[in-house]
Amino acid sequence: xxxxxxxxxxxxxxxxxxxxxxxxxxxxxxxxxxxxxxxxxxxxxxxxxxxxxxxxxxxxxxxxxxxxxxxxxxxxxxxxxxxxxxxxxxxxxxxxxxxxxxxxxxxxxxxxxxxxxxxxxxxxxxxxxxxxxxxxxxxxxxxxxxxxxxxxxxxxxxxxxxxxxxxxxxxxxxxxxxxxxxxxxxxxxxxxxxxxxxxxxxxxxxxxxxxxxxxxxxxxxxxxxxxxxxxxxxxxxxxxxxxxxxxxxxxxxxxxxxxxxxxxxxxxxxxxxxxxxxxxxxxxxxxxxxxxxxxxxxxxxxxxxxxxxxxxxxxxxxxxxxxxxxxxxxxxxxxxxxxxxxxxxxxxxxxxxxxxxxxxxxxxxxxxxxxxxxxxxxxxxxxxxx
Amino acid sequence: xxxxxxxxxxxxxxxxxxxxxxxxxxxxxxxxxxxxxxxxxxxxxxxxxxxxxxxxxxxxxxxxxxxxxxxxxxxxxxxxxxxxxxxxxxxxxxxxxxxxxxxxxxxxxxxxxxxxxxxxxxxxxxxxxxxxxxxxxxxxxxxxxxxxxxxxxxxxxxxxxxxxxxxxxxxxxxxxxxxxxxxxxxxxxxxxxxxxxxxxxxxxxxxxxxxxxxxxxxxxxxxxxxxxxxxxxxxxxxxxxxxxxxxxxxxxxxxxxxxxxxxxxxxxxxxxxxxxxxxxxxxxxxxxxxxxxxxxxxxxxxxxxxxxxxxxxxxxxxxxxxxxxxxxxxxxxxxxxxxxxxxxxxxxxxxxxxxxxxxxxxxxxxxxxxxxxxxxxxxxxxxxxxxxxxxxxxxxxxxxxxxxxxxxxxxxxxxxxxxxxxxxxxxxxxxxxxxxxxxxxxxxxxxxxx
Numbered sequence: 001x002x003x004x005x006x007x008x009x010x011x012x013x014x015x016x017x018x019x020x021x022x023x024x025x026x027x028x029x030x031x032x033x034x035x036x037x038x039x040x041x042x043x044x045x046x047x048x049x050x051x052x053x054x055x056x057x058x059x060x061x062x063x064x065x066x067x068x069x070x071x072x073x074x075x076x077x078x079x080x081x082x083x084x085x086x087x088x089x090x091x092x093x094x095x096x097x098x099x100x101x102x103x104x105x106x107x108x109x110x111x112x113x114x115x116x117x118x119x120x121x122x123x124x125x126x127x128x129x130x131x132x133x134x135x136x137x138x139x140x141x142x143x144x145x146x147x148x149x150x151x152x153x154x155x156x157x158x159x160x161x162x163x164x165x166x167x168x169x170x171x172x173x174x175x176x177x178x179x180x181x182x183x184x185x186x187x188x189x190x191x192x193x194x195x196x197x198x199x200x201x202x203x204x205x206x207x208x209x210x211x212x213x214x215x216x217x218x219x220x221x222x223x224x225x226x227x228x229x230x231x232x233x234x235x236x237x238x239x240x241x242x243x244x245x246x247x248x249x250x251x252x253x254x255x256x257x258x259x260x261x262x263x264x265x266x267x268x269x270x271x272x273x274x275x276x277x278x279x280x281x282x283x284x285x286x287x288x289x290x291x292x293x294x295x296x297x298x299x300x301x302x303x304x305x306x307x308x309x310x311x312x313x314x315x316x317x318x319x320x321x322x323x324x325x326x327x328x329x330x331x332x333x334x335x336x337x338x339x340x341x342x343x344x345x346x347x348x349x350x351x352x353x354x355x356x357x358x359x360x361x362x363x364x365x366x367x368x369x370x371x372x373x374x375x376x377x378x379x380x381x382x383x384x385x386x
Numbered sequence: 387x388x389x390x391x392x393x394x395x396x397x398x399x400x401x402x403x404x405x406x407x408x409x410x411x412x413x414x415x416x417x418x419x420x421x422x423x424x425x426x427x428x429x430x431x432x433x434x435x436x437x438x439x440x441x442x443x444x445x446x447x448x449x450x451x452x453x454x455x456x457x458x459x460x461x462x463x464x465x466x467x468x469x470x471x472x473x474x475x476x477x478x479x480x481x482x483x484x485x486x487x488x489x490x491x492x493x494x495x496x497x498x499x500x501x502x503x504x505x506x507x508x509x510x511x512x513x514x515x516x517x518x519x520x521x522x523x524x525x526x527x528x529x530x531x532x533x534x535x536x537x538x539x540x541x542x543x544x545x546x547x548x549x550x551x552x553x554x555x556x557x558x559x560x561x562x563x564x565x566x567x568x569x570x571x572x573x574x575x576x577x578x579x580x581x582x583x584x585x586x587x588x589x590x591x592x593x594x595x596x597x598x599x600x601x602x603x604x605x606x607x608x609x610x611x612x613x614x615x616x617x618x619x620x621x622x623x624x625x626x627x628x629x630x631x632x633x634x635x636x637x638x639x640x641x642x643x644x645x646x647x648x649x650x651x652x653x654x655x656x657x658x659x660x661x662x663x664x665x666x667x668x669x670x671x672x673x674x675x676x677x678x679x680x681x682x683x684x685x686x687x688x689x690x691x692x693x694x695x696x697x698x699x700x701x702x703x704x705x706x707x708x709x710x711x712x713x714x715x716x717x718x719x720x721x722x723x724x725x726x727x728x729x730x731x732x733x734x735x736x737x738x739x740x741x742x743x744x745x746x747x748x749x750x751x752x753x754x755x756x757x758x759x760x761x762x763x764x765x766x767x768x769x770x771x772x773x774x775x776x777x778x779x780x781x782x783x784x785x786x787x788x789x790x791x792x793x794x795x796x797x798x799x800x801x802x803x804x805x806x807x808x809x810x811x812x813x814x815x816x817x818x819x820x821x822x823x824x825x826x827x828x829x830x831x832x833x834x835x836x
Contacts (some may be wrong), residue, residue, distance in 0.1 A: 003720055031759060035724035039717050039754040043819040044693040044811035045686065046399075046714065049733035049740045051758025053725040054767055056814050058739050061727065089654065126761055168762030168816075255727070255738045316767040316778060364781050368796040375618035 006030055055125040058257045062248035063134055063238070063305065069093035069231055070238035074142050077197045077234055092272040095142075099237060100139035105146050109153045110136075117162050126167035127309075128174075129157070135175035135305060139298065139346075140182065140240035141189075141196050148186060152178040172353045173312040176302075176346055183346070210235050211296045212335060212343055215285045228295045237299035241356035242294070249304040258308040261317060265324020266303035266331075270294055273332035285336045292345035293332055302345035303327065312353040316363040323359055327352045390581070391613045393600025395774040397736055397809055399545040401692070402749040403713075407552055410663045410676065410820055418461045418667040419480045419703035420446055423515055425457070426825075427525045427832065430476050436776035438465050441511055443643030445492035446479050454529055457514025460490040460645040460665040478703065483666075489642045497563065497638060502570040506771045509634065512643050516706065517630035521611065521623050522800035523832045533616055533624040535574035538565070540587050540628040541598050543605030544691040544808075548650035548709040550628050551585045552661055557632040557646075558586040565593050566636030568626065578610045587628075603774065606729055609804045612775045617800050629709060650705065651677050653692075654712030654751040655685060661789060679713050686754055688712040691793070693808035717755025725758065733757065736771065736813050760817045769820075772809035777801065783820055786827035791834055804828070 008245050010030065013023045030036070031053070040047060075091025086094075108135045118125040136153055138145060156178035161170045183190045211233060221298070223233055231241025239245070252258025276289025281287045293299065307313060307327050315322035327348050334344030422430040429450040434440055440459040441679070448462070460484040469478040492512055494500070509515045511530060514710070517534075522529040527533070542548040554561055569592045571573045579588045581599035588595060596614060603609050607625045617623055629648060636644045645666035652659045657678030670687065674680060679687075679700070688695035689705040692712045696705070704711065724730055731741040734750045742748070768780040777798040785793035801803040807820035814820065 003721075019518065031725075034720040034722050035755070035757065036759060037718040039686075040756055043821040044808050045688055045697070045712070045754050046692050046752040046812065047755070047757045047817065048737065048813050048815070049735035049742070049757050050737040050813075050815045051725060051728060051817060052761040052764060052815050053739075053758065054727050054739050057725065058727045098647060124759055124761070126764075128762075128764060145804060166762065168764050256603045256768075257737075257739065257765075302738040305611050311764055313766075315780065317770065320767075360781075364778055364797070367776065367778060367798075370776070371618070371796070371798055374616065375620075378618055378621070 002004040003034065006033065013222045017214060020153075021122075022119055024122065024124050025115045025174070028115065028118070029170075043279060051129045055257055056130050058255050059131045059252065059305070060257075061132055062251040062258070063138065064116075065137060065244040065247045066238040066301065067099075067134070068242060069241040069244040070138060071099050071206065073137075073231055073240055074098050074237060078081075098142050099137060101146055102140065102144075102237075103134065105149045106153050107133045109150045110157050113154065113157045117166060121166070123166075128161075128167040132156070132161075132174045132178075136178045139175065139179050139236045139301065140307075142237055143197070144182065144189060148182055148189065149183075152182040155181045156339055168311055170311055171357070172350055173306055173309045175287070175309075175342075176306055176350050179346055180350060183341075196236070210343075215288055225292065225295075228292060233296070236298060236301075242300040245300040245304050250301075252304065252308065253386050259313065259320050259324075261320040262308050262313055262324035262327075264305055265321045266299075266307055266328040269325035269328020269330075270299060270303075271328070272325075272333050273329045277332065277336055293335070297335070298345045299331055302331070302349055304376065305344075305351050307352070314359045316357040316360050316378050319356070319359045319363045322363075323352055324358055326355075391578070391596055391598045391600075391604075391610065393598065393613075393774045393834070394607065395582045395771055396543075396601035396603055397602040397813070398543065398567075398588050398695075399734065399812075400543050400747075400749050401654065402751050403652050403656060403659050404546050405548070405552075405650040405652050405659045405661050407661070409552065409555075409648070409663060411663045412668060412673055412676075416672055417466065417480055417482055417669040417703070418459075418463075418665060419478045419669070420459070420667050421478050421703065421705065422447065422457070422476050424451075424706040427454070427523070427788050427829070428457075430457070432468065432476065432479075434459075434465050434479065436465055436468055436697065439463070440465060440481060443488050443492075445513065446481075447476070451588075452528065452530075453528060454510045455515050456510065456513050457516055458490075458643055460643075460667050463641045479704075492637075492641045495636060497566070500567065500570065500638070505567050505570045506639070510558035512637055514634050514637055514643065517634060518624050519707075521608065521617055521625060521803060523828050523836060524803035524805075525832070527623070527624050531622045533572050533622045535576060535611075536568055536624045536626065537576045537578070537607050537611050537614070538568075538626050538628055538631055539578045539605055539607040540606040540609055541578050541580040541583070542552050543602035543612075544693055544710075545602065545654040546650070546710065546712060547605075548648065548661065549581070550579075550587065552650075553629050553648040553709060554585070554587055554632060557629070557635075557799075559643050560632040560635035560639060561587065561628070562590055562592075562635065563638055564626075564631035564633070565590055566630065566818045567634060567638050569593060572624070574615070576610070577675060578605075578607070578614075578616055580605075585803070587769070600774070603806060603809060605771075606803075606806055607750055608803045609774055609800065612777075619795055619800055621800075623796060627709070633702055646716055647704065647709055649709055649711060651711045651713070653679075653717055655679065655682050664704065666704065670698070670702050670704060671713070674700055674713070677713075682713075682715075684716045684718075686714050686716050688714065693812060694805045715753045717753030719753075719755065721755075736769070737815070752771060756817055758815070758817050760819075761815075763814075763816050763818065768813055768815060769810045771805070772813050775801065775806070777821075779807065783807075783810075783818070783823055786823050787803050789827075789830060794831065795835075799824075799827060799831055 075094035079086035160177035274293040277286040330348035331344040430447040549552040575593040782797040804821040810820040
């Protein structure tokens with residue numbers, strides 16, 4: 001029934017028809033409703049049930065726990081700082097009013113550009129942006145103006161993704177590029193203590209300093225381990241709750257969509273570096289317990305959802321270990337040594353994105369060398385026989 | 387001597403519709419066809435004409451660029467039709483078989499007195515040569531090259547494919563003769579059998595026997611070569627199908643070309659999937675009728691197994707190298723929200739985004755739906771899971787897509803054949819056609835380097 005209606009609607013977009021050029025845009029909506037009736041034309045005649053759409057939607061499912069908690073935490077931070085009485089629903093609704101418009105802007109701007117490029121290039125719309133578009137609002141400070149979200153999204157999709165050839169070709173993680181753009185283009189908005197809690201810039205009583213921000217400015221932290229772990233702390237929208245990020249991470253690892261090698265490598269790297277600095281212990285940040293480093297700031301969120309982006313991460317299994325460990329080490333290094341920007345995970349991942357192809361190159365090269373060596377050995381055997 | 391190879395990566399697809407162990411003989415009075423496109427890269431020069439009478443083993447055509455390689459008729463009878471396609475490309479040479487079969491008889495010396503160069507000579511003259519294929523490039527072997535080894539796989543792991551204990555039943559003697567003869571062409575003759583193989587095949591002499599254990603593609607000869615004696619650039623190995631070894635053996639025993647085929651006709655839409663004894667190139671129609679596929683609509687008949695075969699018509703002919711014909715329902719249907727994770731548990735997936743891991747014992751009934759659309763390569767690591775070679779499959783595929791010859795060489799293009807990438811076709815979430823990419827790349831390499 002519905003199928004017939006759609007087929008009727010799609011008629012003007014068929015091959016040779018008037019609006020053929022816009023077929024990718026229409027197909028994107030159609031395939032969202034129905035898995036198409038395409039059959040195998042060459043190669044294997046049967047195919048696995050998994051496709052890119054399913055893979056990407058799995059990531060979105062994994063993001064939802066952190067998103068829901070982030071929404072609640074937005075309200076929670078606002079009400080606790082203003083000392084108002086509130087219920088769970090109050091906090092959640094307050095957060096929704098802040099966050100839903102950001103998600104709408106992110107998807108609206110990003111998908112519009114993606115669709116335009118798909119039509120222009122004549123290929124189908126790839127599903128990658130479904131994840132990126134949700135990630136971007138989740139890693140922004142809650143009080144960021146919507147136009148900044150839109151501009152960051154446009155920059156990320158144009159420069160980080162489509163300029164390199166679209167989905168699957170980008171060097172940098174698009175979501176983090178959006179975050180980095182916002183950070184470097186509008187530093188006054190994106191740092192300090194006024195953006196991390198909702199309405200902080202309008203209400204004087206609110207001080208929304210993040211934990212890492214306080215540490216960098218030499219103030220000691222008065223949050224308990226449990227608060228840091230559960231996420232009842234100021235920070236970017238969805239990054240605060242290590243607990244719910246771990247739930248998402250568990251979903252990614254179980255379904256095999258996210259690489260456990262990168263995640264584990266990242267934790268090992270960060271723990272090692274944090275421990276080294278604990279031994280040194282020259283200032284507040286260095287004395288900050290290594291295990292606390294793992295649960296504050298965006299480390300957990302970054303290592304679970306950002307570093308594991310398969311396109312911008314290392315692609316070989318051994319490369320994934322190296323990449324993950326280096327992300328962890330660099331994250332703590334940047335946190336401790338860079339007073340201007342106490343959150344290191346964004347820059348650590350972006351930096352390693354740039355080096356991921358190099359890591360892969362050396363991993364693959366070792367395979368190539370093994371093959372060359374094997375050839376040399378076999379030629380020596382042959383000459384010996386002669 | 388027995389050497390064990392253990393393969394860990396890969397996937398045994400459990401599908402409904404395997405052949406029962408009953409063996410039927412198809413009546414000889416059907417059409418046979420030789421399809422020159424089965425011999426990849428061979429440019430046929432026709433010798434026969436429409437309406438002419440040919441005997442078993444009489445040349446139908448030879449290879450334009452290697453004229454010693456002859457392709458002969460599997461049966462005697464009249465050449466009914468030479469089907470041509472675009473640019474007059476020869477598609478099929480159809481021969482209607484006679485009731486009484488007449489054969490070209492070759493005079494052979496006693497078996498123990500055949501010299502190595504005579505073996506080659508007889509194989510070429512008799513039309514047995516196309517049974518031998520070579521790696522790299524996965525084409526009919528070049529008779530002017532001396533291979534470093536010959537490989538025979540008597541271990542079938544592809545889904546629903548013919549099992550060699552049934553195929554070689556009663557042919558052990560011919561098989562041994564075939565091995566004896568082939569071992570004269572190269573002293574390094576390797577025979578792979580399944581780890582649990584108990585038939586006489588595992589006792590074959592004059593060759594090194596390897597017991598192979600593991601999921602598909604452990605039975606692929608390319609995977610076995612990679613673990614036994616990998617191909618370096620500049621080297622050539624030959625591979626022969628297990629039943630073709632027996633065919634070669636029978637030729638040396640009798641002097642008559644014999645292209646017997648024990649064929650498994652499989653697929654879950656069939657009422658009685660089973661084995662048939664026939665010849666190469668047999669018309670599929672009577673066979674399909676026998677297994678109950680005749681009244682079924684919207685089916686795909688596949689010459690070969692479901693992963694590597696080529697689609698053919700139900701009025702088509704058995705391919706030269708195939709011992710499996712698979713029948714699947716076409717999957718040209720829509721599934722509403724079928725892309726949601728965990729939707730459609732009756733469609734198998736190696737990814738845990740499906741619930742099929744909950745039913746490890748289930749036999750699946752797949753169709754030919756693509757289950758998605760082609761997309762950019764995004765997910766990493768999924769190809770490696772089903773590719774048991776020390777090669778980076780995604781990097782190699784990318785080099786192939788970019789036609790980067792140097793890189794393909796470095797990454798091991800010489801060691802692979804399209805069939806080794808069949809499971810990658812199956813499992814990758816971007817739905818890229820890995821086998822087709824590798825085939826094109828091998829053709830390019832052959833043109834530029836070969």
